[in-house]
Amino acid sequence: MRRSASEYEQAKSIIKRMRLNKEQAKDVARRAYESDLKNGRPDIALKCAKEYDLSDAYLTRAATVLFMELINRRNYPKALEIARSYNLAHGGKQAQRALAKAGALKDAEAQGVIDEIGGLARAASSARLEVSQADQAIDLIHKAKLIRDGDPHVKGRAVFLPEGPGDVWLAGDLHGNVNNLKRLAQLADLSNNPQRTLVLQEIVHARLITADNRDLSFVAIMEAIKLMVAHPGQVYYMLGNHDLALNLRRELVKGGKFLNRYLFRGMAYMYRGRYEDVLEAYREFIGDMPAAIFSPNGVFMSHSTPKRAFIPTLSRSYLSETAAEQPFNKLKPIVALVNGREYTDEAAEEFADRLECDVMLCGHTPTSHGFTVKNKRHLIVDSQHPKARYVAFDKQQRYETSEALAEELNTLYPDSAEREIEGELL
Secondary structure (H helix, E strand, O other): OOOOOOHHHHHHHHHHOOOOOOOHHHHHEEEEEHHEEEOOOOOHHHHHHOOOOHHHHHHHHHHHHHHHHEEHHHHHHHHHHHHOOOOOOHHHHHHHHHHHHHHOOOOOOHHHHHHHHHHHHHHHHHHHHHHHHHHHHHHHHHHHHHHHHHHOOOEEEEEOOOOOOOEEEEEEOOOOOOHHHHHHHHHHHHOOOOEEEEEEOOOOOOOOOOOOOEEEEEEEEHHHHHHHHOOOOEEEEEOHHHHHHOOOOOEEEEEEHHHHHHHHHHHHHHHHHHHHHHHHHHHHHHHOOOEEEEEOEEEEEEOOOHHHHHHHHOHHHHHHHHHOOOOOOHHHHHHHHHHHOOOOOHHHHHHHHHHHHOOOEEEEOOOOOOOOOOOOOOOEEEOOOOOOOEEEEEOOOOOOOOOHHOOOEEEEEEEHOOOOOOOOOO
């Protein structure tokens, strides 16, 4: 008797007939997936998950059920193929239990294949060690958030540095460059300089990705998190537009590269089946990132400054009070602040007056020399490449122009002044 059409086939017809967009199609596909899986059709559910680009969790779940179905049929070679193709050794507890159960079977006619499945089960056991790394990462992220939440200098979505002696070191965009971050931390020597403040920004989304399309910028992100935990109140991780996009679950495409997809692959490589838990902890951490830092000497720090039309919507009180309890998707002025690029003299003067500052120290704009002076108010710093710069300024000294503040620029690698930038800037 001919089997009735699967939910997946019906969903496919509906999606095509109604011309649903990508997200609507995914919603229909998810319902079909669940129905086919419940009705004992894991192969169809797997096909559905693949065609409609459902998450890895959907793929792993269907592949695990199909794997066990094949084991029960004693089709061990096909089961082994499924286990390998869908990386069940790193697929979470359910997949790992299935491998262990299958790997313990005794069948003289197929013992060689079963032993190979047992090898995957042992690999799954090793993968559990990586789960503890995910737990450590989540714990560190939560600790850093608690430290920031308890910081008396953090007011809403702004930081107001205290008056008194001390200096501020600020890096521009780092974009996954863990070596530059470690070099900066070494130079800053926060342990022996308790009155020093270190400001970091835009670490997510690496300039360069691996040959297999993995972005490993989360390695550098965790280094920054560790610095926050090791030096409470001395390290501020400032909101950038790439962080904001990640928090809002919006894809960024640069030069044909889908940045979040590469990041997720990199995190999956680092944390395996727990990467989504780590990602969610980091998204929550981004949700309270400060968008601006005020130094008592008139230096304003943010990832960027807004287009002129948005300048009237921003102020010290907006950043510290109005925006404090609202999510980013309701804070258009914050979105404009981290995404904007308007460096006309008129906009710079208006913004400086509006935010009650003398100069604006920002990142966001790539520059091959590591810095650029855009006007008498804007100094842009770039720290992601071999010619990386950083600024180290005295909190008690007044800098009335960006040219004056530029005197405090330093190079991370003094011997790299003449070297060419390697790779492609995002």
